[in-house]
Amino acid sequence: AFLSLQERRAAERAALEKQKRLDEILRQSKEREAAEQFVSVTDQEMVDDIFGFLPNMVGGQEGQAPVGFEDLEGKRAVLEEVDLDDAPMMAIPEEDYDDLDEYSFNKFASMYFQGAATPTYIRQRLRQPLLYHEDENDVLGSLTVWWMILRFMGDLPEPKAQVVSRSGPAFADRSLQKEVASRQDRRLSHMVGLDQ
Structure with a gap:
């Protein structure tokens, strides 16, 4: 049960080396995980990952682009971002400046x-x-x-539509009135109200 001093030191060294190897393996795995997290993913790759299940569509149609537009498929222009606060203001020349203060409704x-x-x-x-x-x-x-x-x-x-009843002895007179009223309704001056 008792180990000699050399055996104890050898066991301690072996345990220390084992612990160092475990620490090294743990450190390497943490570095690998951190590197995987910080891999730069472009916006296009992210969109492709998210919407990769959708079919490739060009102009609402699957397949190749129409003749003459093939060059537009592969090119993706990256536009330069411009801060409008930093952009210089152009002065309006005096001859082009209209004084709008003189005009009012x-x-x-x-x-x-x-x-x-x-x-x-x-x-x-x-x-x-x-x-x-x-x-x-x-x-x-x-x-x-x-x-x-x-x-x-x-x-x-x-405007209310004029209603004529179809009952009674004066149906002929009312139908004549209806015909005149319908002609009158078609006149622009009646619609505007100049007849009133």
């Missing part, structure tokens, strides 16, 4: 709007267009556009 309205029209939004039909038009079709068109804006904004209700 209020000034335009006071100069060009007809009658007592103001630049404020109103929720009513216009009696006349804001701007002068020589052609009657342009006048009707501008009033129609304003009418559509009012309907879109919900300021005017949708």
Whole structure:
């Protein structure tokens, strides 16, 4: 049970060497794991790893690119990142600079709007267009556009369809009224409300 001094020292040395080898193996495995973690993976490789199960598609179609576009498949341009804060500002030459302070909607309205029209939004039909038009079709068109804006904004209700009943002795008179009303509904001036 008792070992000699030399045997004990030899056993201690063997245990120390064994421990050093185990420590060396453990250190090497940790270095290997750390190296595997820090292997640089490009964005493209990461995307390929994640979406590798998807088929290669070009322009929504599988297979090769169309003739003339093959060179675009392999090339991936890496664009240089530019910090906009570091980019120098270009001065606008005086001759190209427009002083927009002199233009305003209020000034335009006071100069060009007809009658007592103001630049404020109103929720009513216009009696006349804001701007002068020589052609009657342009006048009707501008009033129609304003009418559509009012309907879109919900300021005017949708027009109601005229209903004619088919019962009673005055059916012939009502059908004539219906025909006239349908013709009248097709007229642009009736749609805009100029008949009222």
